[in-house]
Amino acid sequence: MADDARDKAARRRDPKPSATSRRSFLKSGAAAGVGGAAALAGLAAQEAQAQAPPLAGQVRWSREVDVVVIGAGASGLPAAIAARDQGATVLLVEQHFDIGGIAIMSGGMIHMGGGNRIQKEKGVQDSPDLAFTDWVNAENGEAKFNDRDLVRKWADESVPTFEFLTANGLDWDEKFLGGPGDASSVPRQVRPKEWPIRKDLVAFDQGRNGSGIVRALEQSARKKGVEILLSHRMTNVVREGDRRGRVMGATFVQVDRNFTPTNQTLNVRARRGVILCTGGHGNNVEFRRSFDPRLTAEYQWHGQTLAPHNADGAKAAMAIGASMWATANQTAEAGEAFNKGRIATRDNYIRGLITPESPIFFRAKASGMNVTDWQNLILVKENGKRFYDELDSSYDGFFAHAMAWTGDPAKLNGGGPIWAIFDSEAVKREKWGTEAPVVDRERGYFFSADTLEELAAQMKRNPFQWREMPGTTLRETVERFNTFVDTGIDLDFKRRKPTHKIATPPFYAAWATPSLHDSLSGIRINTKCQVMDLQADVIPGLYAAGETAGGFALHGLGRAIVFGRIAGMEAAKDGARSTRA
Ligand SMILES: Cc1cc2nc3c(=O)[nH]c(=O)nc-3n(C[C@H](O)[C@H](O)[C@H](O)COP(=O)(O)OP(=O)(O)OC[C@H]3O[C@@H](n4cnc5c(N)ncnc54)[C@H](O)[C@@H]3O)c2cc1C
Incomplete structure (x- = not known):
């Protein structure tokens, strides 16, 4: 029997958490943010928390919804809308005082393709098969380390995602079709027009077409009944039991405009799923140095002022057993990772x-x-x-x-x-x-x-x-x-x-x-955006999309939006919903 299979069999035989881990949780329970005061001690406390997962019955839930989406940027907004479209009640939580993530300051060029309407109107021959083969091409630096299953899913879901964005109010810049670029062999980048309000968060007269994505999606999400909670930072994900149970919800701490925690924590129970859309790890020096020790503190991260990508999603997922994926993509000199x-x-x-x-x-x-x-x-x-x-x-x-x-x-x-x-x-x-x-x-x-x-x-x-x-x-x-x-x-x-x-x-x-650009690696997901552990088992109830997820070194919005939508759809129909309090 292979080691992995042996591990799985052993876990099936003995699903009980160990006494040691129960003790360590009880010791650190307050820091884990389950209603205790130590969770309020700021971001340092966040590093300490999630050392041990809470057990059933130890969490005082403040709220309960079907799906909790964490991070209101390029992946989080489509995730929230897609979950709501399936009839789920959805809470979208964002640490910043506005929605948008770094996507709001982006150029808005969404790398999708597969034969969408704009490609067709411009006479570009594309198909899901071509998009797939481009992005798993062994001779292309941006493609050779990619997970073939994830790329296939992106290729197949690109056109439906284009239609989803259209249905949710994106006003396409019909003149624009960018690329090919990166590993693509044909032009695939589409973008919406800029959001018409000129004095936006950072989109002040700068040609920031990304505002046309996130503002349109925000409007649609609110209209459809997605609840958006701003100025709350996720500190940990709550998993029932000791690395075997279902994800039950997440803990948040209220933060001020400088991201400094205030005295408010919130435990939100998610009946069907928690979706991590918190962006990458570029702003977390120690996390990024795990890929390349040379990425020391002097390298600023390009979104640090707007919506820091502090590896929060990856750390919270790893604390309850998640694996990383396709880390070879995050080599220091890879493509657009860095900028002048x-x-x-x-x-x-x-x-x-x-x-x-x-x-x-x-x-x-x-x-x-x-x-x-x-x-x-x-x-x-x-x-x-x-x-x-x-x-x-x-x-x-x-x-x-x-x-x-x-x-x-x-x-x-x-x-x-x-x-x-x-x-x-x-x-x-x-x-x-x-x-x-x-x-x-x-x-x-x-x-x-x-x-x-x-x-x-x-x-x-x-x-x-x-x-x-x-x-x-x-x-x-x-x-x-x-x-x-x-x-x-x-x-x-x-x-x-x-x-x-x-x-x-x-x-x-x-x-x-110079500043750091994309996070090209992150936590392991399958094609349903379910987060997986080191044994390739799904962590029930936990989903991820955007730069927090790994497996596919496609720069930016295309990967985030396509997989955000998938995560929302899948979480909303998660059949194994938790029934325990
Ligand atoms: C200037 C600029 C231009 C760009 N131009 C393009 C482009 O033209 N095309 C392209 O494809 N890509 C572009 N990008 C990259 C693209 O914007 C990102 O790759 C994309 O937004 C990533 O999506 P995401 O959902 O992972 O992260 P984001 O869109 O940043 O969303 C993540 C959200 O999670 C929130 N969050 C993080 N941690 C927590 C927490 N603990 N609790 C609660 N909320 C949390 C953040 O505040 C943020 O709002 C550009 C980026 C920049 C900075």
């Missing part, structure tokens, strides 16, 4: 999504500088040395170079903060503002000084500058670069025609460390 953005602010994802007019600006503190010509600066490591051709803006190029080594002669692996260095002439050419709210001097992401030595000395105020930048090194780097401008030849990194010297004080240093 704005400078002088920690929230540096492209195009200045967070402007002072945005209701979340209080978290970002600065809108950052947009670089129109990278000839205007050099990029240095935290030791003051250049490390690559600054004109290379490819997804892979910048990050691979930024993270590959520390800049030491010994070529130690791992990165460190990256700084853009420029002078006052560059500021004039780019027409940059050098004070708040454009730059973040207050928290140490922007500095200026009359000499390069003074500039280097200031940088230790930045929390991630783990060693002092030697002033002489920075000066020598700049002087050497200036000789390349004289000759027109970059002897170190072959930058094309170095154009501008860095010579006119004041000199500036602006935070330019």
